[in-house]
Amino acid sequence: MKIIRQRVDGVLLLNKPVGISSNAALQKAKWLLAALKAGHTGTLDPFADGLLPLCFGEATKFSGYLLESDKRYRATMRLGITTSTGDPEGEVLAERPVEAGCTEIASTLPRFVGEIEQIPPMHSALKHQGRPLYEYARAGIDIERPPRKVRIASLDLVDCTPPQVIFDVACSAGTYVRTLAQDIGEALGCGAHLTGLTRIAAGGFELARAHTLDALDALPAEARHALLMPPDSLITHLPAEQLDATDAMALRQGRQVAARPGLAGLIRVYLKDDFIGLVDAAEGRLTPRRLMAT
Numbered sequence: 001m002k003i004i005r006q007r008v009d010g011v012l013l014l015n016k017p018v019g020i021s022s023n024a025a026l027q028k029a030k031w032l033l034a035a036l037k038a039g040h041t042g043t044l045d046p047f048a049d050g051l052l053p054l055c056f057g058e059a060t061k062f063s064g065y066l067l068e069s070d071k072r073y074r075a076t077m078r079l080g081i082t083t084s085t086g087d088p089e090g091e092v093l094a095e096r097p098v099e100a101g102c103t104e105i106a107s108t109l110p111r112f113v114g115e116i117e118q119i120p121p122m123h124s125a126l127k128h129q130g131r132p133l134y135e136y137a138r139a140g141i142d143i144e145r146p147p148r149k150v151r152i153a154s155l156d157l158v159d160c161t162p163p164q165v166i167f168d169v170a171c172s173a174g175t176y177v178r179t180l181a182q183d184i185g186e187a188l189g190c191g192a193h194l195t196g197l198t199r200i201a202a203g204g205f206e207l208a209r210a211h212t213l214d215a216l217d218a219l220p221a222e223a224r225h226a227l228l229m230p231p232d233s234l235i236t237h238l239p240a241e242q243l244d245a246t247d248a249m250a251l252r253q254g255r256q257v258a259a260r261p262g263l264a265g266l267i268r269v270y271l272k273d274d275f276i277g278l279v280d281a282a283e284g285r286l287t288p289r290r291l292m293a294t
Contacts (some may be wrong), residue, residue: 008036013205109184155170172251
């Protein structure tokens with residue numbers, strides 16, 4: 001049966017399964033919704049599962065603001081074995097005895113809380129001269145990567161049965177949990193790699209509200225579309241401002257309008273319940289930044 005694609009605007013919280021890429025999950029959801037345009041808000045590796053917010057239509061204009069948001073993960077770490085990728089998909093590089101007990105492991109974790117530096121892994125999508133690092137890694141080429149500062153808000157031990165350790169981490173965007181596990185393993189003197197990773201939150205979204213591909217597939221088309229949240233759900237952390245019809249029209253035409261005294265920074269703007277988009281507030285003026293198509 002031929003699928004007739006249509007304009008679909010909104011955000012779908014997907015619970016990505018283990019074993020497929022984020023793009024494959026996106027394309028499946030896009031097909032199920034018969035959507036014309038879609039994008040995600042930050043990839044999950046094939047071995048990982050959990051929350052993957054997907055954006056459709058006009059929501060893609062605001063996906064970058066969630067990409068930069070804090071994340072929370074539950075990670076399973078295997079002590080004593082290091083791999084080329086820091087996860088179960090890589091080749092085993094070394095095996096060392098695990099002598100650290102749960103007390104030492106628990107006392108080591110706080111050393112990684114706060115602002116820390118990480119060297120991005122070679123097996124990552126970070127670009128070098130326009131190509132992702134994983135392409136160089138597959139070709140056996142090692143690229144020098146300067147350390148990057150990331151922020152670990154919390155790092156909590158959930159279960160400790162060495163050599164397996166499960167921990168929860170709340171971190172800034174750009175944090176590599178694989179690298180965090182490797183660094184913890186080195187601090188314990190035995191090395192480590194991730195064997196499981198679940199994203200449990202991104203920005204203001206929680207995994208508990210996400211839907212699986214199988215559940216979506218079992219629903220009729222109308223019910224699938226009913227699960228979509230509006231595009232402005234991606235940016236509810238930003239302040240909001242109501243406009244009158246004249247100012248709303250001016251902004252949609254690309255013109256500046258007057259701002260209330262004291263407004264500054266990125267602002268969500270509305271005409272009653274109609275989301276207009278994002279504007280920059282500065283020096284008493286509102287300037288269009290990202291607007292919804294009319």
